[in-house]
Amino acid sequence: MSRIGKSVIHAGLETLYFTGGYRLARPFLAGVGTILTFHRVRPALPDGFQPNSSLEITPEFLDEVIGRLSGAGFDLVTLNEMHRRLVEQDFGRRFIALTFDDGYRDNRDFALPILQRHGAPATLYLPSSFAEGTGELWWIELERAIAASDSIEVMLDGEMRRFDTATDSAKDEAFTTIYWSLRSLPDEQDMRRICRELAVAAGVDAAGICREICMDWDEIAAFAADPLITIGAHTDTHIQVAKASADVARREMEAGAARIEERLGARPKHFAYPVGDPSSAGPRDFALAADLGFLTATTTRPGVLFPEHSGHLTALPRISVNGSFQRFRHLDVLLSGAPTALLNRFKRVDAA
């Protein structure tokens, strides 16, 4: 989600909560179901420079989210069941589908026991190179490069810029500026090269990050053996497909699914676009996912599901449950559909 989208949602959440506006809006905006996005799940670290904390929640919060959702009468469903309900327009009960991206080992250590306790199904969207141990987690390379440095130099927009990174607040500021500048580059390979160079210059073991924090194939196979778990595809190298040529996008989407089938014995029926915002996944890619035979594909465009999404099964929105919104009252408001309706200007389907 863009910075602007995030701050709109964040400000809107508090306003909607304290005015009670979300309760009034619920019957009109709440839709028929919601897909939730999670990344890392692990105990909170001591305060400090944690620029990727929006991609993690604590085990306690996950436990509370799942408990409160099932207590509130939502059906917790697999993506296959969500697909069936959308196709058959079976909307007697509101549903939630839980999805985890990327294959972090903490999903096994902290999330799986909670899913098991609640009997809650979930899908893990896996980039095959991450299980291979060769994935480039460039956002963590950038974080660690800045964490390890008192100052860094980086070429942005054709200009060499020097950032003070001596204190936590300076590090935060440098990360935000560099991260969003790199995300706006048209060629993803430039972004990756710059992160890698910064990491290497700071003495960070960039190549070791993937094996350190992501599950390998044996671990994925054990994780996937739990009947609650569905494995979905997430490309091979976690590329932003909209920034690649049609050939490369197709090859990446196909290769990720083929490798999962080879290693786990079943071809994934569901797909998630890496990064997943409009600059990373667009209409060409929604058509590609359908053409490759995926039953559903999810973006990170924020939104709840409406009956009309049965006509856009490879462009489904999700709501990210992340560190910045780590309070249940926030999730309550998000699920009302009100903040995302505001953000989407009350357009229910955003698939263009």
Ligand SMILES: [Zn+2]
């Ligand atoms: Zn991802």
